[in-house]
Amino acid sequence: FFKKKLDVLTAEEFRNGEFKLLWEIDEATLGNTYTELFTIVDNAKIMYNGMSDFAKSLVSDLGEKLNKIEELMNKYLQADKAAAALREKTNAFMKKWSRVFTLNKANVKAEDKSAIEMTIEDYEALDKDVKEAMASRINNIKMLLAVIDSYNDTEDNTPIGNDKKNTETVIKTVTKTRLTEKPKRI
Numbered sequence: 001f002f003k004k005k006l007d008v009l010t011a012e013e014f015r016n017g018e019f020k021l022l023w024e025i026d027e028a029t030l031g032n033t034y035t036e037l038f039t040i041v042d043n044a045k046i047m048y049n050g051m052s053d054f055a056k057s058l059v060s061d062l063g064e065k066l067n068k069i070e071e072l073m074n075k076y077l078q079a080d081k082a083a084a085a086l087r088e089k090t091n092a093f094m095k096k097w098s099r100v101f102t103l104n105k106a107n108v109k110a111e112d113k114s115a116i117e118m119t120i121e122d123y124e125a126l127d128k129d130v131k132e133a134m135a136s137r138i139n140n141i142k143m144l145l146a147v148i149d150s151y152n153d154t155e156d157n158t159p160i161g162n163d164k165k166n167t168e169t170v171i172k173t174v175t176k177t178r179l180t181e182k183p184k185r186i
Contacts, residue, residue, distance in 0.1 A: 003052075009106040010051055011058035017104070018140060019044045023065060027072060034073045038087050039133045041069055042094050043101055050102035089130045097122070100141060108144045110151050116141055 015023070022040055030037070048056065048063055056063060077084045094101060097119040103112055123131065123138050 004054065006106060007052050007055035008058065010047075010104065011055045013104050013106060014044070014047055014051070014055075014059050015062060018136075019047075019062075022069070023062060025069060030069065030072050030076075034076045034083075037069075038073055038077075038083075039090050039094075039137060041066065041073060042087075042091060043137050045070070046094060046098050046101045047104070050098075086129055086133060089127065090133050093122070093126065093130065093134065101137065103141070103144055105144070105147055108147055110148050113145065113148045116144055116148075 019040065022037070022044060025033075025037070044066055048059070048066060051059075077087060097115075100112070100115050100119045103116070119141060120138060123134060126134065
């Protein structure tokens with residue numbers, strides 16, 4: 001039950017989250033903006049490919065749309081060598097950190113914090129043009145750190161007693177609370 005609920009939330013985020021504007025693109029608008037969109041398209045592909053079969057079934061129309069957009073972009077890239085080189089660099093970075101790029105508010109865990117921090121650190125070493133192309137995606141990843149930090153804010157370090165040497169015994173209780181919206185039909 002919980003897995004299906006998580007799949008529904010993931011599919012909903014894919015449809016209505018950061019990629020929402022991508023689903024409105026047609027061939028006419030893509031020709032003017034493809035160099036700015038290929039990182040977003042690559043991010044969407046990573047997220048889609050990381051979904052369970054059930055989650056993919058909820059957004060199969062978007063998977064088809066994504067494939068069509070990618071085919072058109074590849075057609076434009078064949079004629080634009082500078083954009084093709086930039087895409088190659090961003091693809092290498094995306095592939096290296098693909099697990100981090102599949103994370104979202106619905107599936108991020110406290111254990112993901114170090115991987116997210118390493119991704120951000122690696123991002124800082126990239127060439128300026130690659131950093132510009134990846135900026136929005138890195139900002140989204142940085143927001144996941146705030147989600148993780150909200151888990152840590154619920155820790156309660158309550159001292160329960162002192163012995164004669166003034167050392168303190170602490171019981172640490174960790175409570176993780178996730179607020180989720182009621183899943184909408186997709």
